[in-house]
Every structure is written in C-alpha cells, then in structure tokens.
Amino acid sequence: MVRALDKTLQENNDGPIVVFEQLRKNYWLGAVELRVLRGIDLTIERGEHVAIMGPSGSGKSTLLNILGCLDRPSGGCYRLGGQEVSQLDDDQLSLIRGARIGFVFQSFNLINQLNVIENIETPMFYQGFSERDSAERAMELARLVGLGDRFKHRPSELSGGEQQRVAIARALANDPLIILADEPTGNLDSASGAEILRILLTLHGQGKTLITVTHDDSIATHAQRIVRLLDGRIKK
Amino acid sequence: MLSFRLKRTLKMGIKNLWMHRLRSTLTTLGVIFGVSSVIAMLAIGEGASRQAQAQIARLGSQNIIIQTVKPPEDQQATGQEQSMLEYGLTYADAERFRDSIPNVQVVVPVRRVSQRAWYRNRKVAVEVVGTVPWHPETSPTHVGMGRFLSSIDMHYKQTVCVVDERVVRELFVFDDPLGQDIKIASDYYRVVGVCSAQEVARDTAAVDSEASRGALGQGGANVGNIYIPLTTVKDRFGEIKVQISGSTGANIEKVELQEIIVKVGALEEVLPTRDILQTLLERFHKKSDYQVVVPLELLRQAKRMTLIFSIVLGSIATISLLVGGIGIMNIMLATISERTREIGIRRALGAKKLDIMVQFLSETLLLTLAGGILGIILGSAVPFLVTHFSRMPTVITGGSLVLAFGISVMVGLFSGLYPAYRAANMDPIESLRHE
Ligand SMILES: Nc1ncnc2c1ncn2[C@@H]1O[C@H](COP(=O)(O)OP(=O)(O)OP(=O)(O)O)[C@@H](O)[C@H]1O
Ligand SMILES: [Mg+2]
Numbered sequence: 001m002v003r004a005l006d007k008t009l010q011e012n013n014d015g016p017i018v019v020f021e022q023l024r025k026n027y028w029l030g031a032v033e034l035r036v037l038r039g040i041d042l043t044i045e046r047g048e049h050v051a052i053m054g055p056s057g058s059g060k061s062t063l064l065n066i067l068g069c070l071d072r073p074s075g076g077c078y079r080l081g082g083q084e085v086s087q088l089d090d091d092q093l094s095l096i097r098g099a100r101i102g103f104v105f106q107s108f109n110l111i112n113q114l115n116v117i118e119n120i121e122t123p124m125f126y127q128g129f130s131e132r133d134s135a136e137r138a139m140e141l142a143r144l145v146g147l148g149d150r151f152k153h154r155p156s157e158l159s160g161g162e163q164q165r166v167a168i169a170r171a172l173a174n175d176p177l178i179i180l181a182d183e184p185t186g187n188l189d190s191a192s193g194a195e196i197l198r199i200l201l202t203l204h205g206q207g208k209t210l211i212t213v214t215h216d217d218s219i220a221t222h223a224q225r226i227v228r229l230l231d232g233r234i235k236k
Numbered sequence: 237m238l239s240f241r242l243k244r245t246l247k248m249g250i251k252n253l254w255m256h257r258l259r260s261t262l263t264t265l266g267v268i269f270g271v272s273s274v275i276a277m278l279a280i281g282e283g284a285s286r287q288a289q290a291q292i293a294r295l296g297s298q299n300i301i302i303q304t305v306k307p308p309e310d311q312q313a314t315g316q317e318q319s320m321l322e323y324g325l326t327y328a329d330a331e332r333f334r335d336s337i338p339n340v341q342v343v344v345p346v347r348r349v350s351q352r353a354w355y356r357n358r359k360v361a362v363e364v365v366g367t368v369p370w371h372p373e374t375s376p377t378h379v380g381m382g383r384f385l386s387s388i389d390m391h392y393k394q395t396v397c398v399v400d401e402r403v404v405r406e407l408f409v410f411d412d413p414l415g416q417d418i419k420i421a422s423d424y425y426r427v428v429g430v431c432s433a434q435e436v437a438r439d440t441a442a443v444d445s446e447a448s449r450g451a452l453g454q455g456g457a458n459v460g461n462i463y464i465p466l467t468t469v470k471d472r473f474g475e476i477k478v479q480i481s482g483s484t485g486a487n488i489e490k491v492e493l494q495e496i497i498v499k500v501g502a503l504e505e506v507l508p509t510r511d512i513l514q515t516l517l518e519r520f521h522k523k524s525d526y527q528v529v530v531p532l533e534l535l536r537q538a539k540r541m542t543l544i545f546s547i548v549l550g551s552i553a554t555i556s557l558l559v560g561g562i563g564i565m566n567i568m569l570a571t572i573s574e575r576t577r578e579i580g581i582r583r584a585l586g587a588k589k590l591d592i593m594v595q596f597l598s599e600t601l602l603l604t605l606a607g608g609i610l611g612i613i614l615g616s617a618v619p620f621l622v623t624h625f626s627r628m629p630t631v632i633t634g635g636s637l638v639l640a641f642g643i644s645v646m647v648g649l650f651s652g653l654y655p656a657y658r659a660a661n662m663d664p665i666e667s668l669r670h671e
Contacts (some may be wrong), residue, residue, distance in 0.1 A: 012443065013237055055660070063244075068584070070583070070584055070664045070665055070668070071664075071665050090589060091588050091589070091590075092587040094583065094586055094587060094589075094591075095586065096584075097585070097586050098585060098586015099585060103584050103585075105668075109577070109580075109581045109584075109668065110581075111581055111582075112413075112578075113255065113580055114249055114250065121244075122582065122585050123585040125241060125244055126582075126585060126586040126588075126591060127586060128241070129240070131240040131243070134240070141258065143577070144510050152568075170585070174586070182335055232450050
C-alpha cells in the first residue's frame with residue numbers, strides 16, 4: 001500500500017505538485033447552500049512557496065484543508081502529484097496525510113498528554129516506523145527546531161513559540177513533500193513569529209513545497225507567489 | 237514494528253486511564269462485582285459438588301443408609317422422670333430388609349459406641365463400631381494388614397478387633413498392632429487386622445446422626461474406628477445408655493442399632509429400594525426415630541443448594557456486568573467527546589479510522605481487564621471467607637479464571653465497540669475545530 005502510493009507520487013516528479021481545476025466546496029446550512037469555494041483554478045509547482053491571503057471567511061482554511069486531504073471538494077478536480085484525490089478512499093487519504101503532508105496549525109494542535117518527543121513521533125508511529133528509528137529521528141528534529149533541551153516537556157510547559165516549533169518538527173517527521181501552514185504565526189508575538197517564519201523559510205530553502213495561509217503581509221512578501229481569495233474565488 | 241504501535245497504544249491507554257483514575261475505578265466497579273460474583277458462584281458450586289462426590293465415594297453410591305435418630309417429641313417429654321426411652325433401629329428391621337426386599341445385596345447392621353481405648357499407657361477416644369464380617373462390602377474401607385472380622389468371631393462373640401490406620405497411628409505409634417491387645421472398657425480385644433481410615437469430614441452433620449455422636453458426648457474427638465463383632469458389642473456394652481445430666485437427672489435410653497447399611501446391586505435400584513425401605517419402616521416405626529440417607533441424593537441436594545447460590549450470584553453478576561458495561565460505554569463516549577480534538581489531530585497526522593478504533597477499543601479493554609483482575613482477586617476472597625465462616629468447601633478452578641477473563645473481554649468489546657466506532661468515524665475537520 002505504502003509502496004503503491006509512493007510510486008504514484010514519485011512517478012510524476014516533473015509535473016506540478018498541486019493542480020486544482022474548477023474546485024468547489026459547498027456547505028449545507030439547513031436548506032441554504034453556502035458556497036465557500038466557487039471554482040478555483042490553481043497550479044502549484046514543486047518547491048514553490050505560495051502564500052494564500054484574503055479576508056476572513058473567504059475560504060482560505062477550507063482550501064488548505066482540501067489541499068491537505070483532510071476535506072473533500074464538492075466538485076471540480078484536485079490532483080496531488082498527478083494522483084486524482086477524489087478517487088482515493090479514506091485509508092489512502094490517511095496515508096497521504098501521514099506520509100506526504102505536514103500540517104502546521106494556528107493553534108499548534110499538539111497532544112497534551114504526550115511530551116515533545118512523543119508528539120513528534122506520532123506521525124512516524126502511524127507509518128510503522130520502528131521504536132528506535134522514530135525516537136532517533138524525533139530527537140534529531142527537536143534539535144533542528146532548537147528544542148534539544150526540552151525532550152520530556154509537555155506542551156503545557158512550553159511557550160507558544162516553542163509549541164509551534166514542536167508542531168513544525170512533527171510536520172517534518174515523515175519528510176513530507178508539502179508543508180501546509182494555516183496562520184502559523186497568528187497566535188504568536190512578533191519575535192516568536194519571526195523565528196517560526198525563519199524555520200519555515202529554511203525548510204523551503206531545502207526544497208520543500210510551502211503553502212502558507214496568512215494575514216501578515218511581512219510573511220507574504222517572502223513568498224514567491226501570493227494567491228488572493230475573495231468570496232471563494234481567486235482574485236486576479 | 238507492530239509491537240511499537242501496540243506498545244504506544246497501550247501506553248497511551250494506561251496513561252489516560254491513570255490520569256482519570258477515580259473515574260476509571262468507579263467505572264470498573266460493575267465489572268469487578270460481576271466478575272467476582274461469577275468466580276464466587278463457580279467456586280461454591282464446584283466445592284459443593286466435590287464435597288457431595290467425596291461423600292458419595294465415602295458412603296458408597298449403591299448404599300442406602302438408615303440411621304437412628306432420637307425422636308424429636310420425646311426430647312422434651314422425658315424431662316424429669318426416670319423413664320426408659322426405647323427407640324431406633326432394631327435387629328428385626330435388619331432382618332426384614334434382608335428378607336423382604338429383592339434387590340438387596342448386603343445388609344450391614346451397625347452399632348456404635350464411643351469409648352476410650354487403652355494400649356499400654358496410651359489412651360485415645362475411639363468409636364467402637366459393632367458390625368458384621370461383610371461390612372467392607374459397603375464401604376471403601378479395605379483391610380491392609382491381617383484380616384477383617386469373621387463369622388466365627390461373630391458366632392463366638394470373640395473379643396477381637398480391627399483398628400483403622402488413625403487409631404494405629406495414635407495408639408501404637410511404632411509398634412506392630414497385629415496380635416496386640418487393646419483395652420476397651422473392662423475388656424481386652426486382640427487386634428486381628430488394620431484397615432484404611434475413613435475420611436471423617438467435619439461437615440457431615442447431616443450424615444452423622446445424633447446417636448452416632450456417641451454416649452460419652454465426645455463424638456467429634458474420636459481419633460478413629462475400632463471394628464468389633466456386632467454380637468460382642470451387644471454382649472459387652474449392652475444396649476442401654478445412661479446419660480446423667482446435672483439438673484434433669486438421668487436419661488436412660490435403649491437403642492439396638494445405630495445404623496443399617498443396605499447395598500443394592502445397581503445404581504438404578506437405589507431410589508426404588510429406598511421407597512420400599514421407607515414404607516417398610518413407616519409400618520413398623522410409630523415414632524420418627526430414623527432417617528434415611530441416600531448418598532446418591534446428596535449430589536442432588538448439593539446441586540439444589542448450588543442452584544440457589546447460582547441464581548443469586550448469577551443475577552448479581554448479570555446485572556452488574558450489564559450496568560457496568562453500560563457505564564463503561566457511557567464513560568467512553570464522554571472520553572471521546574472530551575478528546576475529539578485529539579482524534580482530529582491524529583487523523584491529520586495520518587491515523588486511519590482503524591487506528592483510532594484500535595486506540596479506544598484497547599483503552600476500554602484495558603479498563604475491563606483491570607476490572608477483571610480486581611474482580612478475580614475479590615472473587616477469590618469471597619469463597620475463602622465463605623469457607624472460613626460457614627465451613628462450606630469452595631474450589632476455585634482454573635477454568636473459572638479463564639471464564640472471568642473471557643467475560644472481561646466480552647464486556648470490553650460490548651461496551652467499547654460502539655464508542656470506538658463513533659470516534660473512528662468523526663469528521664477530521666469537525667474534530668479539529670472542536671474546542
Ligand atoms: N463545516 C462548515 N459548515 C458550514 N460552514 C462552514 C463550515 N466550515 C467553514 N464554513 C464557512 O465557510 C466560510 C469559509 O471558512 P474558512 O474557515 O475557510 O475561512 P477563512 O478564510 O479561513 O477565514 P479566517 O481568516 O477567519 O480563518 C466561512 O463563512 C465559514 O462560516
Ligand atoms: Mg482560517
């Protein structure tokens with residue numbers, strides 16, 4: 001299973017990593033249809049850094065969730081690394097999320113009962129890493145984000161910036177192709193935010209595709225491209 | 237690879253249960269009580285049936301034992317007067333049994349007297365059993381050394397005796413008992429044989445009649461049996477027993493036989509023969525001065541008693557397991573709604589539905605297994621206490637422990653599957669947005 005998907009993703013090494021064609025997402029609120037995404041055409045190349053901006057409620061998070069295979073589109077076409085995502089079943093989507101995508105959330109979303117190392121290990125654990133491999137890699141990643149001395153700390157014992165660094169380390173655990181960050185600095189002060197941005201830019205510099213949702217122009221200026229959403233459409 | 241997953245899942249589960257230990261403990265009470273009731277129930281049932289089986293083996297399954305009982309109405313009536321009370325089984329009864337019932341193989345009339353036996357300077361309390369040469373046919377007693385009583389002994393009222401191993405141990409210690417003389421009352425009896433001792437269970441009150449408890453009122457303290465020809469016993473000890481009790485004066489009782497053992501040819505004949513015997517006895521005994529014990533019936537009695545325990549404990553078990561299971565399901569549903577966000581995070585990090593399912597199901601199973609283990613401990617203590625206070629034997633079998641584990645797993649699956657299914661099928665986005 002892992003092999004088959006890996007192949008799908010690697011065979012098309014040359015094509016764009018993300019292709020949206022007329023992508024739509026609707027929510028039903030009682031009898032009213034809420035059209036959140038109304039036909040998005042978007043192509044993102046490998047290694048690109050794209051910032052998604054737009055006013056609140058314009059559908060940025062919705063778009064990012066579909067990108068990360070957490071949510072399914074209501075219509076249109078989404079190809080991830082050449083693979084048509086709408087044809088995949090729930091287990092395959094889980095596999096893609098675990099192996100190919102790294103999420104960084106505004107509210108960190110660490111698991112409170114687990115310490116730093118255990119949090120970073122979680123995605124590896126679901127991909128069937130051995131205990132020793134995952135422990136080694138988790139420590140290596142924790143050092144990479146500057147938490148070499150905080151292995152055993154619980155999320156509640158860390159500052160917001162530190163928690164977000166754990167989240168980035170966790171996102172890197174399975175060496176993903178894409179890192180999706182939904183307002184990664186939204187809950188942080190400017191100093192911690194700058195540190196997080198620096199780490200993300202470093203990762204992009206190492207070849208990761210980085211897609212960031214942000215309200216912050218100073219972050220957006222570092223992106224190679226800014227996609228602006230308005231009322232569910234991309235503003236030209 | 238898989239073991240890391242399993243280890244982590246279990247570790248997470250234990251951590252979470254430990255975090256809410258009060259809640260976990262309260263939740264498992266149902267399982268604890270349920271499992272312990274099951275174990276206690278089985279232990280008591282097993283104990284009762286083993287006891288019955290042991291009694292049957294001791295008394296002989298093809299035997300019908302008729303025992304002399306002091307008639308109840310006379311117990312108060314005698315009071316002050318120095319009247320002689322005559323009751324119990326007679327030699328005539330034994331004759332009648334032998335002559336008028338076709339299926340009877342052997343009839344053994346027995347007369348018991350509690351006495352002290354002397355050998356050199358040693359003294360022990362024994363039960364003198366006056367019996368006939370064919371006594372061994374009705375009991376598992378077998379003669380190890382020498383011989384049993386013979387018809388010549390009977391005929392000439394010889395002062396010979398056969399002692400059981402217990403008496404040998406107490407009285408002779410290192411001496412060879414064969415050929416030695418034991419002094420009982422004022423006579424000497426030569427030991428002609430040694431037979432195996434009968435297991436005297438403490439709890440056979442139903443079988444040991446009042447009369448067989450002995451004239452000296454120390455029946456319980458007897459170390460063993462000394463078999464003497466019935467004719468000799470009649471001759472030497474008589475049939476009249478005088479009991480002097482402080483305030484009421486003397487009670488004089490006349491009893492011919494304490495016991496008649498009737499052995500039939502086949503198991504199926506036991507109950508019909510019992511009925512015939514009873515009619516016969518009713519005709520010749522105006523007072524109810526006898527009781528009929530059918531060893532085979534003991535099993536039925538044991539089963540009846542066990543059934544009552546089983547119904548009581550079984551209902552407790554069923555109710556507490558059901559309520560406990562529902563309680564656990566309830567708590568797991570609450571846990572899942574508390575941990576909705578965690579579920580969303582795990583899904584985002586690559587957990588499949590099955591992974592989430594396994595996580596919560598294993599947590600439930602851990603809970604019920606912990607309950608099962610505590611239940612086994614408590615359930616083992618209950619039979620222990622029962623045995624301690626009511627002297628009812630109990631046996632905890634390995635099978636009942638396995639069953640207890642099985643029940644815990646079943647309750648875990650029953651109460652865990654639905655919550656785990658709910659958790660696994662939560663929408664990842666919804667869960668992530670959950671506060
Ligand atoms: N599950 C849902 N059911 C109904 N409506 C939803 C649901 N999820 C999102 N929406 C609606 O979709 C619209 C877009 O939401 P989304 O979270 O994508 O906005 P956003 O651009 O990320 O906003 P913000 O900048 O505030 O995070 C909102 O109007 C929201 O109310
Ligand atoms: Mg948003």
